[in-house]
Amino acid sequence: MNPDYRPYHPKWFRRRVPIFWWLRQAAYVKFISRELTCLLVAYVAILLLVFVAAVDRGEASYLALVGWLSQPMVVAFHVAVLLGTLFHTVTWLNLAPMALVVKVGGRRVPARAILLGHYFAWVACTIAVAWALVGP
Amino acid sequence: MRARRSREPILWALFGGGGMMAALFLPVLLGVLLVAAPMGWIELVAFADLQVLVRNPLVRLGLFGLVFLSFFHWAHRFRYTLYDGLQLSHLNELIAILTYGVATALSLTAGYLLWSIG
Numbered sequence: 001m002n003p004d005y006r007p008y009h010p011k012w013f014r015r016r017v018p019i020f021w022w023l024r025q026a027a028y029v030k031f032i033s034r035e036l037t038c039l040l041v042a043y044v045a046i047l048l049l050v051f052v053a054a055v056d057r058g059e060a061s062y063l064a065l066v067g068w069l070s071q072p073m074v075v076a077f078h079v080a081v082l083l084g085t086l087f088h089t090v091t092w093l094n095l096a097p098m099a100l101v102v103k104v105g106g107r108r109v110p111a112r113a114i115l116l117g118h119y120f121a122w123v124a125c126t127i128a129v130a131w132a133l134v135g136p
Numbered sequence: 137m138r139a140r141r142s143r144e145p146i147l148w149a150l151f152g153g154g155g156m157m158a159a160l161f162l163p164v165l166l167g168v169l170l171v172a173a174p175m176g177w178i179e180l181v182a183f184a185d186l187q188v189l190v191r192n193p194l195v196r197l198g199l200f201g202l203v204f205l206s207f208f209h210w211a212h213r214f215r216y217t218l219y220d221g222l223q224l225s226h227l228n229e230l231i232a233i234l235t236y237g238v239a240t241a242l243s244l245t246a247g248y249l250l251w252s253i254g
Contacts, residue, residue: 003219003228004142019222035217041158042210042242044166045203049246051169052199055190056253059183069174078171085162092159099152126164132189133168135181 037088040081093118147212147236154209157202196250204243211239 022028054065068074096118097111172178180186189195215235219225 003225017223022221032217032221035213035221038210038213038217041154041162041206044158044162044170045206045246046242047170048165048199049203049249052190052196053249053253055183055187062183062186066174069170070176075171075175078166082163082166082171085158085166088155089159089163092155122160125160129161129164130168133173133180133186134178135185 034087034091037084037091040084041088044081044085089122093122147208150205150208151212154205154207155213157205158209161202162206191253196253200246200250203246207239207242207246208236211235 022032051065054061069078094115097114100114102109102114168178169180173180181189212235215231218231219228224231
């Protein structure tokens with residue numbers, strides 16, 4: 001909860017909760033893991049900028065970056081990061097029907113249709129980007 | 137007392153936009169550019185074509201949108217994870233300044249980088 005709202009809330013009794021409260025149940029661990037995927041999102045964004053800068057500078061710096069990216073430890077780490085970003089994608093798209101209320105002709109579009117639409121968009125984006133990078 | 141309009145909706149919109157952009161585009165970009173291609177599992181377009189692609193103004197604009205929103209997605213979500221996970225809500229102001237400040241600094245750096253190439 002945003003602490004800014006608290007001054008207007010009546011005082012309540014609150015039991016002190018240990019810092020690692022979220023390790024107690026699998027659902028809490030999943031929740032905190034999902035929230036922490038934001039670190040991976042920022043990391044991948046920075047890495048993409050590094051990649052773009054290397055490509056712009058020329059083939060030598062691009063090959064140097066590729067050399068670093070293909071080291072076994074780096075690859076293992078990035079495969080783990082990839083799994084984390086996939087976790088972000090799946091949890092994010094699964095929440096879309098709850099966040100979006102779309103009405104067509106006064107009728108609410110069913111949650112399943114919104115979910116399918118989002119997964120379809122993901123597949124389309126993935127194919128389009130891969131096509132641009134790998135070529136036909 | 138004058139009611140202050142909350143900045144929360146704007147920050148939430150940036151969080152939401154970033155979450156969606158990241159969900160749709162990051163797995164393929166990471167998987168193809170930063171894992172599969174360096175390992176030689178797949179072959180990218182020729183380097184000259186890759187450079188043309190990266191220097192394309194529309195690609196740079198799209199990339200800026202992607203990283204800018206991703207940084208603010210991180211800032212917003214990490215801010216609330218620190219509140220909930222580590223119970224640091226008494227440091228509200230400091231954490232907000234740090235997270236959105238870092239996101240702003242990263243976005244400005246990204247903007248400068250993507251503006252100056254090509």
